[in-house]
Amino acid sequence: MSKIPLPSEAQLEILDLLWQQQPATVQDLHERLTARRQVSYNTVLTQLQRMTKAGLVKRDTSQRTHAYRAAVKREQVERRLFHRLADTAFGGSTVNLALRALGSEKPTPEELDELQQWINEQKQ
């Protein structure tokens, strides 16, 4: 099942774009990523090729212009990334990590509600 590695930083950026809109071509992704920072088409392509090999994305090669989609679930990847961080520096407590991270934030009322709801669920 999950011998799929976690995405690297640069890969995560692209994967994030895919999660937002799938499927997508290299050009799509390059355009969208360029909106955030300067990066060449080939760089995006290479990362997509690496992610394909790694099993992080799938591609449809039936057309000359390949179409990509994520092969991993957003929730799972995010949870694993978070855990890796929590494990190495927060004594494994994700709640601690969450609290620490929240510490300096000013959440929107919606976000607060979501959090509140989560807590209520846990209490039952």
Place this chain on the structure above:
Amino acid sequence: MSKIPLPSEAQLEILDLLWQQQPATVQDLHERLTARRQVSYNTVLTQLQRMTKAGLVKRDTSQRTHAYRAAVKREQVERRLFHRLADTAFGGSTVNLALRALGSEKPTPEELDELQQWINEQKQ
């Protein structure tokens, strides 16, 4: 000020031990780290040397056996790490990231209380 880089994964592990107890010698840290996973003395030493050069830790070389202490604040590093993660894949919302990460956890009552308290503070 902060051209100090973020610690790598392995460095964070060691830094975490330092934050728990400072100052510490390489041997101290090696022993404590070994409790978590197998790693050689030299590996710990090398990381400490790299962290020293990077400005992440300071060392007292007045004795033959050097003594290390963190040169960066835990809160700051953790917040930066968290933000880096949030920025690349969570649309910059740390609350979202926190929620996502909490998703599958079973927190202790104490942790729940802490979270609840944080929420209450935010509401005011």
Place this chain on the structure above:
DNA sequence: AATTAAATACGACAATTGTAGTTAAACTAC
């Protein structure tokens, strides 16, 4: 058909990362 554009494959490369070996100096214990 000839030229240009678009797309992928493949290779390259420097920097970082994790890991550890070798060397040499400085203590420690006989």
Place this chain on the structure above:
DNA sequence: GTAGTTTAACTACAATTGTCGTATTTAATT
């Protein structure tokens, strides 16, 4: 003081990472 032990400096090395360039193929334009 001779032999082992600790410690740190330095070197090494393969894997990963982020970044592109070049070559090649295929499609579009004129």
